[in-house]
Every structure is written in structure tokens, then in C-alpha cells.
């Protein structure tokens with residue numbers, strides 16, 4: 191593979207080619223080795239260059255004089271020539287190849303194939319990158335049943351949470367007798383910290399539209415809705431523009447591309463309650479009713495908007511469809527694991543060096559995501575857990591960091607795939623506090639219809655609050671487990687059946703942390719305010735007054751060059767003193783549990799000098 | 808605009824490819840500023856104006872400025888991608904208007920990558 195990009199040609203690539211061909215002929219190797227010229231390889235700084243396949247050996251800075259030796263050694267004798275290979279200049283490689291940077295290297299862009307390349311506000315940019323070719327393909331050469339069959343064989347499963355096989359859902363709806371039928375794109379995206387769907391809308395809205403047109407064709411639908419939360423103004427604006435461009439081009443509307451297939455699409459804005467993302471509740475919201483879920487079955491595929499058969503899929507699910515139609519079910523089903531095919535987008539947030547939006551093949555391990563792509567935990571802190579699946583998910587501890595990311599493995603680990611939120615937690619995170627955070631969230635977001643979800647989450651929250659306040663008591667953990675399982679069993683929609691997950695999974699993996707709170711009044715991660723104290727180490731304080739000046743409630747006593755003390759009765763535990771104390775002094779510590787008793791501080795500030803004299807003695 | 812037929816869509820695609828791939832047409836370089844919610848929050852609008860300011864004073868308008876969505880590495884926003892004709896693209900991160908002016912002068916006009924600000928060169932692996 192000889193690069194003949196502009197750079198290499200200027201460097202003499204064609205002279206290399208000639209010598210190479212001559213030498214290969216001389217050695218009688220022309221049947222085994224062919225010289226193929228390629229476009230720019232990308233590593234222009236090394237040109238002229240070539241890559242030997244299938245060995246994947248890269249030779250750079252080539253001269254025609256090197257070629258006879260190279261052909262003899264490598265091709266004839268099978269000994270790759272070290273001195274012509276690429277040697278990274280001393281560690282400090284100034285600009286790495288994007289495809290070699292860990293953050294990008296392990297990603298695989300299928301849904302996000304156009305991200306950062308096209309202008310999302312220009313339909314022609316999408317069209318140029320093979321946009322709407324899948325639509326052409328089905329209109330010319332595939333029946334609706336063949337489209338459904340292709341999606342079924344691809345193994346695509348819903349990306350919105352539950353992972354239901356998409357082809358099966360479509361088939362159920364297609365075979366329903368009742369008409370009209372509808373399709374919906376779910377862009378409610380209520381998980382805290384998740385923004386995958388928003389980003390797809392913002393960077394490539396047409397791939398969702400094309401996916402929906404293909405779905406409409408396959409299922410036999412002429413009207414679709416995009417349900418997006420009002421809090422996503424940019425995403426909605428771009429989607430709106432994309433829909434109007436598609437309409438102008440005749441890709442939406444009556445008689446699409448001159449055929450007799452018609453499909454209309456409109457956006458409905460929801461006010462962004464978490465429960466609105468639940469499918470039956472979302473359907474109620476589109477109908478103009480209050481967003482309360484209802485009992486399933488019947489499922490929306492049979493009984494959806496205005497009781498008509500309705501397919502509802504997540505943004506990312508729809509966005510996969512054009513790629514599957516274009517490249518085929520066989521190609522798609524080669525990516526991923528036995529039961530989970532394709533890629534998944536995650537928003538990687540929390541205590542991680544490379545925060546961002548990533549798309550990875552299913553089956554990649556959590557370790558690869560956290561350490562290779564995410565670049566590990568900042569400040570050399572220890573990894574503690576990763577929370578997946580949003581408020582419905584659970585926390586996965588370090589001991590399970592090698593689990594592959596697929597629907598089943600995450601469920602078995604007590605969490606779930608969910609829609610792709612991934613929050614990394616380090617040693618400074620209190621797991622009881624995390625559980626409380628999520629229960630607070632679901633408690634706020636519960637629609638209140640089911641007693642178990644409404645009152646059950648109240649009860650969980652109360653106990654968790656007690657524990658974090660230092661008022662936990664014997665039996666609390668058993669209660670959390672019992673109540674959690676009851677809420678799971680008795681609630682109607684997914685909000686209730688999954689809300690105990692953050693509690694149950696942290697109880698399972700971090701039970702000792704709960705116990706420390708209850709039995710020793712200790713928060714091991716030093717987070718829960720009622721259980722910690724700030725303290726100034728007299729042997730380190732230099733009396734600089736920085737903490738004193740910055741303390742919001744004025745809880746610090748002292749004067750210049752005097753050792754300061756914190757009045758615990760006034761301290762609000764905001765942590766400002768710890769932040770402002772200069773690193774080289776580091777006189778302020780946080781303690782919890784038994785440690786707090788050990789500390790018997792000084793009563794009144796006294797001069798730093800006196801301490802120094804005492805030390806000398 | 809009149810609605811397209813299948814054939815017309817294909818023709819459109821051919822034309823659009825000329826624009827997006829820089830190979831033909833009047834541009835010799837292309838700047839993409841990543842404007843997802845994250846980019847805008849980090850100041851991508853300022854970056855766009857800074858590039859625009861530089862392009863405005865060029866005698867020949869052969870630099871294309873366009874915007875795109877999030878590039879994924881949100882913690883390095885604001886980001887931009889610079890492509891020169893027939894060369895692999897370069898991504899820059901943590902841009903400021905001052906850095907933009909340097910990238911414009913040294914990379915876009917001068918052809919030398921500003922290594923201090925560059926995150927990476929080339930493109931990511933597709934599916």
C-alpha cells in the first residue's frame with residue numbers, strides 16, 4: 191500500500207513505486223506481492239511511506255535506494271527492516287494521529303458517523319455523505335417486509351432503556367389491522383447527566399429523520415411525531431430546520447421522491463418531566479392529556495396514540511436504521527456481542543479526565559471505557575464505581591470493572607444499559623449520598639399514580655436521609671431492601687420498578703459504607719456533612735488568616751501569626767477553608783466517625799512562635 | 808424549491824459532494840467549528856467570530872468556514888477542525904480568539920500545524 195497523497199507524491203512516491211515494481215520483478219515475487227497505490231494515509235510527516243499488508247508494517251521516509259534492500263529482506267526473506275520503520279521520536283510525539291489517541295482509538299462511529307464533519311443545518315451536507323441513499327434503496331428495491339426483516343436480522347435492540355428487539359416491535363405494529371398507525375421518536379432524555387440524544391439531534395438530525403421515514407415505509411405509517419423536551423432549544427431548532435429542508439426536497443410529505451409513499455413528521459415539545467419519557471406517559475402527553483403512565487399490556491405497538499398501533503423508539507434506535515439498510519444486517523450484526531449488536535453512545539461524565547460523548551462497540555469493557563477512552567480518574571484518585579442506566583440503573587464497583595458492556599451483563603451486575611448515561615465516581619464519593627441523590631430525583635419525578643412508587647420513594651428517601659444525617663438505626667438496611675423489592679414488584683411503570691436500583695445495588699456492593707454511617711457515625715468518603723468535622727492542625731497552621739477571611743459564617747478564630755481554630759458550633763461544613771488553605775501548608779483536614787473524638791483541639795488561638803519554641807524543646 | 812425525484816436527488820448528491828470534500832471548487836481550506844450545546848457554552852460563538860474576522864481581511868476568500876455538532880471530547884471545547892486541501896484534518900481544542908488568530912496565520916495561511924494547540928491529526932475510525 192503505497193501512499194500517493196499530495197505530500198508523498200511531492201516526496202517522490204512514484205519513483206519509489208517504479209523501483210519497487212522493478213525489484214519485485216527481479217526477485218520473481220510479482221505473483222505474491224502487488225503494489226497498490228492509495229490516497230493519503232494521513233501520516234504525511236513520514237512520507238514517502240508505505241504499509242505492508244497483511245503484516246501492517248509501516249515504512250516511512252523512503253528513498254529509492256532503500257528499496258532493493260527492503261524487497262530482499264522483507265519480501266524475500268520475511269525479515270521486516272527495522273531501520274526503515276517508524277520510530278516514535280522520544281516520548282513527546284507532538285501531534286498524535288487521531289485514530290491512535292486512546293480517546294478516539296477505541297470508539298467506533300456508526301450513529302455519530304457524521305459528527306463534527308457535516309453542518310447539521312445543511313441538508314446537502316448530509317446528502318453528500320450518502321444521506322438518504324437508504325431511502326432510495328428501499329423505494330427502488332425493497333418491500334416493507336424486507337425492510338423489517340433486515341432490521342430483525344441485524345439484531346438491533348432499543349437504545350432507550352429496555353433493549354426490546356426493534357424488528358419485532360415493528361412487525362407487531364405492521365401486522366395490526368387497525369389504522370391509522372403512528373411512529374414516535376422519543377427524545378425526552380430525562381436521565382441526569384445524559385445528553386446522547388440531544389447531541390444526535392444537534393449534530394446530525396437528518397439521520398433520525400431518514401430512520402423514521404424508513405420505519406414509516408416498513409410499518410405502513412403516514413404520520414410521525416418527534417417528542418423532545420423544551421429544555422433542548424438548539425436540538426429542537428436544528429431538527430425543525432432539518433424537517434423543513436427534507437420537506438422542501440420532497441423527502442417528507444406527499445408522494446415522497448415521486449413515489450406513492452407519503453409520510454409527515456412533526457415535533458411535539460414536552461416540558462421535560464422524567465416520567466414523560468416512559469412510552470405510555472409520552473403518548474398521553476402527545477394526546478394532550480396529563481403524562482401519567484398506564485398499565486401495559488397492551489403495548490403501544492397495538493394500542494398507542496388515540497388507541498391506534500404506534501411504534502415508539504429512541505433517537506439512537508432510529509439513527510441506526512439508515513446505516514443498517516445501507517450496509518446490511520450482516521455487517522451490523524458482526525459488531526458487538528452475541529445478544530447485543532452494534533454500537534452504543536454513552537455520555538461519560540463525573541470523575542473522569544476526558545468527559546465527553548463516546549460511541550463504542552457493544553461488548554467493550556468498563557475498564558476500557560474508563561481508563562483508555564476516559565483517560566482515568568483525575569488527581570490520581572482511586573476509581574470507586576460507575577453508575578450506568580441513570581436513576582433506573584445501579585452502581586458497578588471496581589471489582590466488576592471488566593464486565594463487558596451489553597444489555598445482559600449490565601443487568602446481571604445489578605444495573606442496566608439504560609439510555610447511556612455513565613457517571614464515574616472516585617474515592618471521594620459517598621455511595622449512600624449517591625443513592626439518596628437518585629431517590630430524591632425519582633421521588634420528585636414520580637407522577638404519584640401508584641402508591642408504591644409515590645409513598646415508597648418517600649419512605650426510602652426518609653431512611654436514606656436519616657442515615658446520611660447520622661440518625662441511622664439498626665434495621666434500616668433491612669427495611670431499605672424490603673421496601674425496595676416491594677416497590678419493584680408492585681409499581682406499574684418502569685419508573686417505579688427501577689427506582690430502587692441505585693439503593694439496592696449500592697447496598698449490595700457497598701454495604702460496609704452504609705454500616706459505617708449507622709454504627710460508627712462515620713462517612714468513609716467524608717461527604718455527609720453531619721458526620722464530618724473540619725479541623726485545623728495546630729502543628730501546621732502558619733496563621734496566615736486566609737481561611738479566617740474566607741469563612742462564610744465566620745466560624746474561624748485567630749489572628750495573624752496565631753494558630754487558628756474552628757468553632758464547631760458555627761461551622762457549616764462548606765469546605766471553603768480546605769480549598770483556600772495553601773497546598774504547601776495543608777493545615778486543614780476533614781475527619782469523620784471515631785477520628786472526630788480523638789481530636790482535642792486548643793481552646794484559644796496562640797502565637798505560631800510559641801509552638802515553634804515548644805517543638806525545639 | 809420543487810420537490811425532487813430519485814434522479815434529481817442523486818444529482819444533488821454529486822454536487823453536494825464537491826462542496827463538502829474540498830476536492831473541487833474554489834476553496835483550498837475549510838474550518839469547522841464544533842457548535843453543540845457544549846461548544847456554545849464554552850464560547851464557540853466567539854471562536855466563529857474570530858475566524859470570520861480573519862477571513863474578512865483576506866484578499867481572496869478561499870477559506871470556507873462552517874459549523875458542525877459536538878465532536879465528542881466536550882472537556883476540550885471550544886474546538887475546531889482545520890482541513891487543508893489534500894491533507895488530513897487537524898483538531899484544535901481549548902481555543903480562544905488569540906489562539907484562533909495564530910492558527911489562522913500559521914496553519915491556514917502558512918501551512919504549519921500549531922502543535923501546541925492541536926489535539927490530533929487525521930480522522931476517527933468509522934464503523
Ligand SMILES: Cc1cc2nc3c(=O)[nH]c(=O)nc-3n(C[C@H](O)[C@H](O)[C@H](O)COP(=O)(O)O)c2cc1C
Pocket residue numbers: 347348349350351352353354376377378379380381464465466467468469470502503504505507508609683684685
Ligand atoms: C421513567 C422512564 C423514563 C424513560 N425515559 C426515556 C427517555 O428519556 N428516552 C427514551 O428513549 N426512552 C425512555 N424510556 C423508555 C421508553 O418507555 C421506551 O421503552 C423507549 O422509548 C422505547 O424505545 P426503544 O425500543 O428504541 O428503546 C423511559 C422509561 C421509563 C420507565
